[in-house]
Amino acid sequence: MNMELSRRGFLKLAGTGVAATSLGAMGFGEAEAAEIAHVRPFKLTTTTETRNTCPYCSVACGIIMYSKGDLRKGETADIVHIEGDADHPTNRGTLCPKGAALKDFVKSPTRLQYPMHRKPGSDKFERISWEDAFDRIARLMKDDRDANFVATNAAGVPVNRWTTVGLLAASATTNETAWATFKFAKALGMVGFDNQARV
Structure with a gap:
């Protein structure tokens, strides 16, 4: 059997083989590939974004708090996620370990909430x-x-x-x-x- 393969065809075939082998090595099979093709909705799409300042040190990093429930409608707001504000000029989305643990700070059972x-x-x-x-x-x-x-x-x-x-x-x-x-x-x-x- 005589098979002629151009240099361009060889590179395409080699690239496809490398990609398939890499996916297999990472544990992706047919089922996972089908899941990747189906895009799931983001977990924060149904939340309310509130910008604030980290309460720890004097750097005053910007944070974004995501909550479920609308206070304007009289609902109880439950903070489900806190992250650094990428648009804030001080920290540009980064947070120190204390700032990264703000959700635990807010949800702490020992947190003082009233006088x-x-x-x-x-x-x-x-x-x-x-x-x-x-x-x-x-x-x-x-x-x-x-x-x-x-x-x-x-x-x-x-x-x-x-x-x-x-x-x-x-x-x-x-x-x-x-x-x-x-x-x-x-x-x-x-x-x-x-x-x-x-x-």
Whole structure:
């Protein structure tokens, strides 16, 4: 039997053989090839995308949270996936190990979701409303500031300092929010002002 094969025909035949052998070596048979041909829908197509900022360090990486359920329709939103935001200029879609584990952070059974208060002498925390928590914080701050505010130093120079209270701010925020937070702390005379990124 005489078979003539051009160089181009030989390369086509060799390429087909290599592709078939590679698929076989990777474990793809006829059934898997049929499944590959059928495109399944993406798992995130029915979810709601929400862009946010990672709450950990001060780098402020962008994240995308995917949730099922629409809060605008009164449904409960359940976060099913969190990933880095490829369009964010800070991280361009990458996340550190802590950021990559954000879903576990959000779904943690020990995550604090509402204000808790432990009364003096009690051995347990009790849930209180946000209004009660804000009122209590404001009252305690006002009482402490009235009792410990230093208007002038020993030489009579105005210093306007409140040294018995400090403020720990969030680093995962916008420049505008950080500026407003700083102005709030300094307007009250707080000397101790720091950021979570240094903790």
